[in-house]
Amino acid sequence: MSDGDAVSIDVPAFAKINLYLHVTGRRPDGYHLLDSLVAFAGIGDLIEARFDETVRLTVGGPYAADVPDGPDNLVLRAAHRLAAAGGVTAGAALHLTKRLPVASGMGGGSADAAAALKALARLWDLRPADGDLAALALDLGADVPVCLKGRGAFMGGIGEDIVDCPPLPDGCWVVLANPGVALSTAEVFRRRDGGFSGPGRFEATPADAAELAEILNDRRNDLTNAAVALAPPVAAVLADLAASPGALMARMTGSGATCFALFASMDAATDAAAALQTRHPDWWVAPAPLGGDTDAWPREFAAPGGSGG
């Protein structure tokens, strides 16, 4: 093995948060059209990649048991697609540290796939055109392109229409809470009834967390009722988050069951998270900074203290 073979590339896979999510229509092929403001929370999974003979994956971390470690894992699917598109003959040993609950509305699988594409493009020294990589990402899942971008954005269409959003204010924090119920995105969409919403895009730059909350309060997550019907504890999570001291607004992310509350400071968020965890020891609860630009965040946000498994 040469020195170059020992290189290891880490890419964090941050949790995706749908600050609002409107279902705006449905295509003839059944895919739903969305309009969403997507941001990222400073907590997530971690992908590590190094050269190996073949493409293979190991999985560790607290939620390792909940994800497939075979070809169905989105990390491996992303790796094989990228290798095929780039004509790559080298292999890669990938390690996923799974810290986000699975099927929870935070796009963990999508973030992992996007992180794997970034890590492998660097490891294999590929320079795919942005459009080619975005098309490959969309093929892996609707949320993969926005995770690949890694910046807050308005997301439209079936996930392919990604437009910069106004900068999110500094100092925003969220508390994330999940009652331990996995929700299938497809099933939540199937359960949804009612009409379609208009888009919720806006141009104003919110000056602070309170102004962001005001804007978000005029918008919603159109999948909430369907998620509550399938997983009634989601209603309790929303109510408890909304009643937390300092919470500016509370909402479900993606197709649930994870919900978030927005806070104006780290102290308010960490206090609320500690109190919530005490009231509900069986829930997954995490405070995290909320932001639009994940490139500026340290790897430790995704996997404190190393790979952890």
Ligand code: ATP
């Ligand atoms: P979204 O918010 O994009 O709808 P989600 O957070 O609800 O996504 P994921 O955690 O991405 O859902 O998991 C969706 C499904 O994908 C799960 O059923 C899981 O088995 C499968 N899956 C495949 N690979 C992964 C991965 N690396 N991490 C999580 N789930 C994965």
